[in-house]
Amino acid sequence: MKIPRRSLFALPLTLLLTGLPPTLAQAAEVFRVSAIPDESPTELQRKFKPLGEHLERKLGMKVEFIPVTDYAASVEALVNKKVDMVWFGGFTFVQARIRSNDGVEPLVQRVEDEQFKSVFITPVGSGIEKLEDLKGKSVAFGSPSSTSGHLMPRSYLLEAKVDPDRDLRVSFSGAHDATALAVAGGRVAAGALNISVWEKMVAEKRVDTSKVRVFYTTPPYYDYNWTVRKDMDPALRAKLLDAFVSLDPARPGDKQILDLQRATRFIPTKASNYASIETAARSAGLLK
Structure with missing residues (x-):
């Protein structure tokens, strides 16, 4: 039975998408990313553009960079589900973990972040x-x-x-x-x-x-990471992890991304790596 043309416009978008191939349906979704503003906004956008394009290809969905005004705003954006992933320093990760009642986790870090x-x-x-x-x-x-x-x-x-x-x-x-x-x-x-x-x-x-x-x-310490919420869909999390760790400096396109991120490789990380950061923050009186 044919659906009258005008009726198509009354159908919910989600219902229309169910008839699309998975890649097209996913493309209608948006994966939102932010970062602590530790450099100028133009520099952050420049660094992220090739990485964002890489993530779009790997995730099969649009990736959008959302700038924030200060470090606290990046924490609130992730905790309040305004974004899906944030580039944090070790301390901002600790703040986000505490602020979210342990609802976020670090996904990957650069090799360099083990000895920052x-x-x-x-x-x-x-x-x-x-x-x-x-x-x-x-x-x-x-x-x-x-x-x-x-x-x-x-x-x-x-x-x-x-x-x-x-x-x-x-x-x-x-x-x-x-x-x-x-x-x-x-x-x-x-x-x-x-x-x-x-x-x-x-x-x-x-x-x-x-x-x-x-x-x-200074002596070395753990620092930056890409952090996500723990309630992220496991399949999406697996794709995201693979998108980072599969970046290979032997491939020119990947090397451009890694160079802009000032990374030799991305590797998986875990919350316990940042325990010393939390200890230092409490000792310095920056966490109560």
Whole structure:
């Protein structure tokens, strides 16, 4: 029996989709992704575009990048199901896990995130040679919720008997690249940022190492990961995991994606890897 043409427009979209091949039905869905704003919005979009296209091919559905204004907004977006996956630092993952009552889990991390580091930088000729020399000085961090731009640098300052709240004049730039530029511009005496952004800015000649130098590099710690909610459909989760771990630097297209993510490979990860981050956050008074 023929359905009158005008009746088709009255049918629910979900009913119409049931008659489509699976790949077309899936394409009508949208997989929403966000990231902590640890770099400028344009840089985050540039880095994500090829990865987003790769995920679309692997998942068989549209992938959309949703920018957020600050670190806290990225946590709330995932917890409140506004997005499906977020690029978190170790500390923001811990915050999301607590905020969601253990309702989120890290899916993958870069190989580099097993041994991540932060650097402290200062202008050449500042006379600052060690963490203790920062007492009384102006120091820039990234976001208050940044693992590599605040939490871990703060943790190592406290180990060196330097209390940021008492001994330093602290400011927050909002992002790693902004911290480096604040130091380079002479607006602060020193700054802390993640080593990956520092190395990228040096390579791109956005900072001049004849004018700004690293004076302290932290010991390694676990950091970034892609986090999803635990209620994600298991089949979708399996596809997503495969989309990341199957990226192969020997294939030119994959290498472009990995290079933009500053990764050699993606590997599976687990929540227990970030237990030391939670411990450091509680010791630093950043988690109650």
